[in-house]
Amino acid sequence: MSPSADRRGSRTERVDRLADLVIERELGAMLVTSPVxxxxxxxxxxxxxxxxxGEDRRLFVTDPRYREWVADGIExxxxxxxxxxxxxxxxxxxxxxxxxxxxxxxxxxETKLAEHGPAGIELIPSGELVEGLRRVKDPVExxxxxxxxxxxxxxxxxxxxxxxxxxTEAEVAGVITGRIRQEGGEPSxxxxxxxxxxxxxxxxxxxxxxxxxxxxxxxxLGAKLDGYCSDCTRTVFTGPPDDRAREVYGIVVESxxxxxxxxxxxxxxxxxxxxxxxxxxxxGFGDRFVHGLGHGVGLEVHxxxxxxxxxxxxxxxxxxxxxxxxxxxxxxxxxRVEDLVLVGESxxxxxxxxxxxxxxxxx
Amino acid sequence: MSPSADRRGSRTERVDRLADLVIERELGAMLVTSPVxxxxxxxxxxxxxxxxxGEDRRLFVTDPRYREWVADGIExxxxxxxxxxxxxxxxxxxxxxxxxxxxxxxxxxETKLAEHGPAGIELIPSGELVEGLRRVKDPVExxxxxxxxxxxxxxxxxxxxxxxxxxTEAEVAGVITGRIRQEGGEPSxxxxxxxxxxxxxxxxxxxxxxxxxxxxxxxxLGAKLDGYCSDCTRTVFTGPPDDRAREVYGIVVESxxxxxxxxxxxxxxxxxxxxxxxxxxxxGFGDRFVHGLGHGVGLEVHxxxxxxxxxxxxxxxxxxxxxxxxxxxxxxxxxRVEDLVLVGESxxxxxxxxxxxxxxxxx
Numbered sequence: 001m002s003p004s005a006d007r008r009g010s011r012t013e014r015v016d017r018l019a020d021l022v023i024e025r026e027l028g029a030m031l032v033t034s035p036v037x038x039x040x041x042x043x044x045x046x047x048x049x050x051x052x053x054g055e056d057r058r059l060f061v062t063d064p065r066y067r068e069w070v071a072d073g074i075e076x077x078x079x080x081x082x083x084x085x086x087x088x089x090x091x092x093x094x095x096x097x098x099x100x101x102x103x104x105x106x107x108x109x110e111t112k113l114a115e116h117g118p119a120g121i122e123l124i125p126s127g128e129l130v131e132g133l134r135r136v137k138d139p140v141e142x143x144x145x146x147x148x149x150x151x152x153x154x155x156x157x158x159x160x161x162x163x164x165x166x167x168t169e170a171e172v173a174g175v176i177t178g179r180i181r182q183e184g185g186e187p188s189x190x191x192x193x194x195x196x197x198x199x200x201x202x203x204x205x206x207x208x209x210x211x212x213x214x215x216x217x218x219x220x221l222g223a224k225l226d227g228y229c230s231d232c233t234r235t236v237f238t239g240p241p242d243d244r245a246r247e248v249y250g251i252v253v254e255s256x257x258x259x260x261x262x263x264x265x266x267x268x269x270x271x272x273x274x275x276x277x278x279x280x281x282x283x284g285f286g287d288r289f290v291h292g293l294g295h296g297v298g299l300e301v302h303x304x305x306x307x308x309x310x311x312x313x314x315x316x317x318x319x320x321x322x323x324x325x326x327x328x329x330x331x332x333x334x335x336r337v338e339d340l341v342l343v344g345e346s347x348x349x350x351x352x353x354x355x356x357x358x359x360x361x362x363x
Numbered sequence: 364m365s366p367s368a369d370r371r372g373s374r375t376e377r378v379d380r381l382a383d384l385v386i387e388r389e390l391g392a393m394l395v396t397s398p399v400x401x402x403x404x405x406x407x408x409x410x411x412x413x414x415x416x417g418e419d420r421r422l423f424v425t426d427p428r429y430r431e432w433v434a435d436g437i438e439x440x441x442x443x444x445x446x447x448x449x450x451x452x453x454x455x456x457x458x459x460x461x462x463x464x465x466x467x468x469x470x471x472x473e474t475k476l477a478e479h480g481p482a483g484i485e486l487i488p489s490g491e492l493v494e495g496l497r498r499v500k501d502p503v504e505x506x507x508x509x510x511x512x513x514x515x516x517x518x519x520x521x522x523x524x525x526x527x528x529x530x531t532e533a534e535v536a537g538v539i540t541g542r543i544r545q546e547g548g549e550p551s552x553x554x555x556x557x558x559x560x561x562x563x564x565x566x567x568x569x570x571x572x573x574x575x576x577x578x579x580x581x582x583x584l585g586a587k588l589d590g591y592c593s594d595c596t597r598t599v600f601t602g603p604p605d606d607r608a609r610e611v612y613g614i615v616v617e618s619x620x621x622x623x624x625x626x627x628x629x630x631x632x633x634x635x636x637x638x639x640x641x642x643x644x645x646x647g648f649g650d651r652f653v654h655g656l657g658h659g660v661g662l663e664v665h666x667x668x669x670x671x672x673x674x675x676x677x678x679x680x681x682x683x684x685x686x687x688x689x690x691x692x693x694x695x696x697x698x699r700v701e702d703l704v705l706v707g708e709s710x711x712x713x714x715x716x717x718x719x720x721x722x723x724x725x726x
Contacts, residue, residue, distance in 0.1 A: 046566060047566065063653075064653040064654075065564075065565045065566050065653055065654055066564075066566065067653070067693065068563060068564040068567075068693060069564065069566075071693075084673075085673050100470065102469060102470040102471040102474070103469055103471045104469060105469060105470050106465060106466055106467060106468060106469060106470070107463065107465040107468050107469070107470060107473050107486075107488060108465040108466045108488065108490065110470050111465070111488065123470075125470060125471065125474065127471065200431060201428075201429075201431040201432065202428045203409060203410065203428050203429065203432075204431075205408075290426075290427035290428055290430070291427075291428055310447070310448050330430065330431060330434075
């Protein structure tokens with residue numbers, strides 16, 4: 001079976017699973033409107049589409065601009081082209097008890113659908129249904145994430161081998177982006193290259209500052225290949241770090257590895273964050289770990305689940321998540337170490353990030 | 364005054380104008396949460412920020428990841444770093460009658476703000492306030508849009524001079540993207556290069572199909588430079604077009620030019636669409652113009668106002684909009700011609716698109 005046939009089969013199964021959830025929740029139907037969920041469920045990547053899934057309903061809707069695109073149909077779905085006002089048209093297609101993607105739909109769209117929908121319409125926040133399906137990666141998705149990770153790791157290896165000192169952060173970031181594109185991918189987000197004091201900013205933008213010798217450099221990058229993202233961070237040193245930097249680096253790696261050793265289906269996302277945070281707190285840097293432990297990765301580089309102190313979810317088997325603790329000391333230095341992993345029944349099933357976490361000195 | 368001082372000054376004025384609108388609407392305050400509106404009003408380009416603007420209030424809020432970014436303050440604004448749950452924190456900072464950006468805020472966020480906000484909280488859809496401000500471009504913005512247009516036009520000129528026949532659509536699109544980046548810009552959207560039968564799809568993705576001699580080719584591209592976008596489309600022919608293609612081309616250009624001649628502040632967006640559509644309808648192709656006439660362009664490549672049959676707005680002085688009629692005949696050919704213009708009091712103030720609309724044959 002060809003990979004594209006594989007993908008089509010996966011999509012039909014995904015729509016079937018969504019229909020099961022719709023029945024379980026006693027919704028009339030689910031209205032899917034976010035482009036990324038539409039891509040996940042149908043393969044359509046245009047800018048305007050909607051999918052209505054009920055017990056006996058599988059309706060894909062788009063507008064006349066995409067007439068050609070859907071001319072050959074989409075497997076397993078009825079297709080309708082809506083002329084005229086899009087939201088009024090959609091409102092005319094939904095029943096009175098319709099689930100909506102509340103994490104995507106704006107207040108303005110909800111208001112208009114409610115206004116033009118059938119009498120007594122209830123729009124029921126149900127975005128977690130599709131988000132839940134998207135969390136559990138199937139074999140085709142896992143393969144694509146592995147390929148995207150491999151590409152990003154290869155580019156990171158090349159860039160480190162060429163040395164960092166003497167180049168600007170922006171130059172290095174540009175090289176990373178260019179190499180990912182050369183290999184047929186896209187960056188899954190603008191790469192972060194943050195050296196010296198800039199490394200203390202978790203979301204630093206690559207600057208025109210020249211990277212000097214003896215500095216920590218955070219490199220946070222990912223590739224997007226055939227729709228799927230990767231995400232990985234390493235912190236390296238352009239020359240021997242001082243004792244303080246060495247200590248901070250060791251704590252972050254310990255935090256990362258301790259969290260990895262506790263990662264498994266059934267573990268609470270907040271509990272796992274607490275495991276990583278505990279290592280950093282006990283070392284006296286608790287107030288310097290200023291973000292959550294990680295996030296899901298798939299068609300989007302940030303998706304469900306979120307791993308942080310206020311998460312209420314548990315990890316599921318086949319979640320793909322980042323584990324990325326960090327310590328940031330303003331004006332001085334920052335260290336972040338991030339792996340991308342596939343969650344298994346009783347531990348990490350696959351760690352997609354292949355670079356060593358031993359303290360690395362580069363040129 | 365340096366350009367960056369110019370931009371800071373513009374931003375302070377924008378926030379003042381928003382405060383005037385908040386008073387006029389008798390809101391307690393406006394809560395601004397969309398990244399593009401935040402960038403417009405404050406210059407902040409991080410992933411997480413909010414702005415609360417009331418009669419005596421100018422509060423910018425972000426999270427600890429951006430502590431360094433805001434360390435030097437933002438001119439004219441009080442700055443607060445929110446620890447802990449972001450939405451609960453925001454809910455604690457807003458009053459009982461708060462305007463929200465309903466065209467951006469999701470149902471999920473609204474629900475959570477309402478749950479954690481002060482007793483009797485009303486969240487009032489008011490996104491049109493910021494959208495209205497963003498429509499009216501100030502001199503700094505007009506200059507940036509002009510520069511982005513100039514860059515895209517230059518790249519289009521180079522690509523046409525090199526000839527299209529014998530190359531794939533994807534190859535030509537790749538060259539366009541590469542040249543825009545070489546010049547320090549980014550594409551404002553993935554360029555469209557659609558030749559022969561593919562030109563009949565208004566949103567065609569550049570394919571691996573080789574462009575042949577004697578075909579229409581739609582090239583739709585824009586650059587983003589320093590935050591601001593451009594957008595322009597030309598349809599050219601790789602050799603002499605037949606009578607039918609020549610006729611269709613002439614009708615689209617006439618539609619474009621007729622609409623341009625009627626473009627002015629005070630004209631209804633639906634009425635202008637009707638002017639352009641009328642030309643195409645009278646020529647017998649009414650059902651082949653399958654999209655609206657145009658859209659606003661600024662920090663986003665698609666922003667307010669929308670120019671289409673169902674628009675309820677009027678053009679304002681200093682709106683920047685596209686005028687882009689098209690005719691698409693499935694299986695045969697498509698033609699679209701798009702200019703980007705600054706709306707003046709009594710006509711087009713500036714047409715940013717410099718390429719000729721005479722029928723052009725290229726190699």
